[in-house]
Amino acid sequence: MKTIKEKHSLAMRWFHWINFPLLTIMIWSGILIYWASPMLPILFPEWFYKLFNIPFRLAEGMAFHFLFMWFFIINGVMYVLYTLVSGEWRELVPNRHSFKEAWLVLLHDLHIRKTIPPQKKYNAAQRIAYSAIILMGIGSFITGLAIYKPVQFNWLCWLCGGYYAARIEHFLLTIGYVLFFVIHIVQVILAGWNNFRSVISGFEVTEQP
Amino acid sequence: MKIKHLFRRKTLTVEQRIKRRNIISFAGFAVLYAGIYGSWRWLYNAPEEVAGITGGARKPLRAALNKTELAFRKVFDPKHLVKTYPASMGAKEVRQNGDIGIDTAPGPDWELLVTKQSGQELHISLNDLKALPKTDITFDFKCIEGWEQISHWAGVKFSDFIMHYHLEDHAKMQYVGLSTPDENYYVGIDMPSAMHPQTLLCYEMNGQPLPVENGYPLRLIIPVKYGVKHLKRIGSMVFSNERPPDYWAEQGYDYYTGL
Structure with a gap:
């Protein structure tokens, strides 16, 4: 018989689906800014810039970036507060077994191992990934503020290793989000409909004998 | 069902x-x-703002830029200084990004024209300025495009200039506006940034008079702003409680652009 198993709270789903367009806009407007003075010119070829209509939109990029940064940060802060207050952080933060288990999960996902360690709501690899992405968010906030106001927050700039380093870090974190996104999508497809639906509806359907 | x-x-x-x-x-x-x-x-698809002191941005985005400026003005503190370096670290090949307003030969009879609120004009020569206490700074010049360069500049501290010419009353106003002699390039600076202790009316680069392309005879060096505000070849100075015209703010950029 089918049963309904609650999985993701409404708050979690909300933060997730609000974050997605916000981060997309931050990355897009970030590329509009990055184009004006690329640090790694080999990374984006001309055709990439042309395809997404990037060139000569620095002012526009800055205007979007400095509006949506507020929403992006507010949503991120609310999410972290929510996980702390609700206690859901316990399911998300890696514990002392996570790193070993994550390795076994990886071997399993790569079809090298047949068995997988017993899973709770999030497996060890997910715990690491979902906690790392929050640390990355904090990193984007700090490096972003260091680039945005390098004089008023000169100590942040110093903490990042200087202005240039802060720019590189801010950029690499963004590349990190894109890589996260690609792996995330592959995993979502592999995990299937029941799992994907739970991030919208909040529940999974399980078969009970 | x-x-x-x-x-x-x-x-x-x-x-x-x-x-x-x-x-x-x-x-x-x-x-x-x-x-x-x-x-x-x-x-x-929001309509562009009506062109005025600012222009070229979508209306809601301009409103957001202005609101964000207010938020970050609260954290502005004149005691927050830009990091400085030894003069020897200043670049020998100093990058310069534009010649708007300075694409003709500088006039031999240059003077800085300061218009006071009373309408009275001050005509200040380069030698007048050189007679004032000299301050130099080697700092990381930042362009709004993203690049930066450590460079060495010297001149009169803006705040010293204000005191010497008894413009303290004018410095209580909200903004100072600077323009090239041909008025093709102009910037508006909020007074706290202008009065920041590292803001210079600059006449030397690397210990030599400014090269023409770097703003001879007098330029603004304002480390708390991006390069777009470091007006080269200052011709005139006005004070105002309203935002003075600003070349890049008319083209979609933030008016404040404070660092």
């Missing part, structure tokens, strides 16, 4: 409950994303 069955909790089987919750949650999701998409379309 009739819609009203969806809401009759009691008689629902598991299958029905799954279906009901699926419909509600996916409908909610669709509404949320339709709202997000609609908001984005609204913002992206």
Whole structure:
């Protein structure tokens, strides 16, 4: 018989689906800014810039970036507060077994191992990934503020290793989000409909004998 | 299945409950994303602001830039200084990014024209300025495009200049406006940034008079702003409680651009 198993709270789903367009806009407007003075010119070829209509939109990029940064940060802060207050952080933060288990999960996902360690709501690899992405968010906030106001927050700039380093870090974190996104999508497809639906509806359907 | 069955909790089987919750949650999701998409379309296609002191930005984005300026003005502190370096670290090949307002030969009879509120004019020569205490700074010059360069500059501290010419009353106003002699390039600076202890009316680069392309005879060096505000070849100075015209703010950039 089918049963309904609650999985993701409404708050979690909300933060997730609000974050997605916000981060997309931050990355897009970030590329509009990055184009004006690329640090790694080999990374984006001309055709990439042309395809997404990037060139000569620095002012526009800055205007979007400095509006949506507020929403992006507010949503991120609310999410972290929510996980702390609700206690859901316990399911998300890696514990002392996570790193070993994550390795076994990886071997399993790569079809090298047949068995997988017993899973709770999030497996060890997910715990690491979902906690790392929050640390990355904090990193984007700090490096972003260091680039945005390098004089008023000169100590942040110093903490990042200087202005240039802060720019590189801010950029690499963004590349990190894109890589996260690609792996995330592959995993979502592999995990299937029941799992994907739970991030919208909040529940999974399980078969009970 | 009739819609009203969806809401009759009691008689629902598991299958029905799954279906009901699926419909509600996916409908909610669709509404949320339709709202997000609609908001984005609204913002992206928002009309451009009416050209004035600022221009070239979508209306709501300009409003956001101005609001964000107010938030960050609160953290502005004149005691927050830009990091300085030994003069020897200043670049020998100093990058310069534009010649708007300085694309003709500088006039031999240059003087700085300061218009006071009373209408009285001060005509200040380069030698007058050189007679004032000299301050030098080697700092990381930052362009709004993203590049930076450590460079060495010297001149009169803006705040020293204000005191020497007894312009303290004028420095109580909100803004100072600077323009090239041909008025093709102009900037507006909020007074706290202008009065920042590292802001210079600069006449030397690397210990030599400014090269023409770097702003001879006098330029602004204002480390708390991006390069776009470091006006080269200053011709005139005015004080105002309203934002003075600003070349790049008319082209979609933030007016404040404070660092």
